[in-house]
Amino acid sequence: MTLISQLTESEIVLGKFILNQYGLNAAAVAAPVVLSDLRGIQDITLEPNESIEEIFHQGAGNESLEYITEIKWEGSMIITGGKVSQIATLLGLTLGVSGQYGIPHRMDPYPKGFVSRAIYQNDGATLIGYELLIDIILKNIPLLSGGLDLHNLSIPVKSAWSPYFLIGASPVYDKFAGNGTLDTFVLSDNPVKIENQANSEELVNDYAFFVKIKASGATVGTRQTSGFTITPATPNIVFATPPPASSQVEILYCAAV
Numbered sequence: 001m002t003l004i005s006q007l008t009e010s011e012i013v014l015g016k017f018i019l020n021q022y023g024l025n026a027a028a029v030a031a032p033v034v035l036s037d038l039r040g041i042q043d044i045t046l047e048p049n050e051s052i053e054e055i056f057h058q059g060a061g062n063e064s065l066e067y068i069t070e071i072k073w074e075g076s077m078i079i080t081g082g083k084v085s086q087i088a089t090l091l092g093l094t095l096g097v098s099g100q101y102g103i104p105h106r107m108d109p110y111p112k113g114f115v116s117r118a119i120y121q122n123d124g125a126t127l128i129g130y131e132l133l134i135d136i137i138l139k140n141i142p143l144l145s146g147g148l149d150l151h152n153l154s155i156p157v158k159s160a161w162s163p164y165f166l167i168g169a170s171p172v173y174d175k176f177a178g179n180g181t182l183d184t185f186v187l188s189d190n191p192v193k194i195e196n197q198a199n200s201e202e203l204v205n206d207y208a209f210f211v212k213i214k215a216s217g218a219t220v221g222t223r224q225t226s227g228f229t230i231t232p233a234t235p236n237i238v239f240a241t242p243p244p245a246s247s248q249v250e251i252l253y254c255a256a257v
Helices: 086-091
Strands: 019-024 041-059 062-079 108-122 125-138 153-159 164-167 169-177 184-186 210-214 228-231 236-239 248-256
Touching: 041 125, 041 153, 086 108, 125 169, 164 169
Parallel strands: none
Antiparallel strands: 019 108, 041 062, 062 153, 108 125, 125 153, 125 164, 169 248, 184 236, 210 248, 228 236
């Protein structure tokens, strides 16, 4: 089962050459997980931004200053006027329930996973492509209360990971429940190798964009960089150490269209 469900007219934004659909990975534990659709998001852009950190060392009578350059990705999310209630969905809130009648002016420290699916034309041929925006953090959410503003909103976003682009493959998002003894989980589709030279240094595995384990009740998971093996032909993922009891195991990968 693929990450994004079948397109319907009410879930898309139709332009002359492009058809977009966005999804958010916030579903409950299940395997596989189909992302919920977010209407009203017109665009999410991320560009590389260098930051320099100064580290001061002192010891044994010696002093030194070290500069570390880190690439971070920053951009914006454009939400169409009249659809800004989707901000509540991003924050896991429901307007008008339990006192949430307005959305607070705040940062959202919890990363979100987005997928954009585009149908476009190239030299007369119709193609389908995907853009994966992994671990996006909303930096500054506008103050909204009472009637929702009908103007388009631009929300700053950032991520430690660059966007991934898929052509000829579709993203799949599986979520499992750890019990402390189970070390093998069967994937819902057969992973294919991810080919993207620009992102090769960020991939922790040839077959997965990320593998995460979340503790019971946690909102943020720990990204696993080792200690697991993915066998695409089976297909399964095997952990050297079984994920803890009540934990959530998440894996994002791609499968052939």
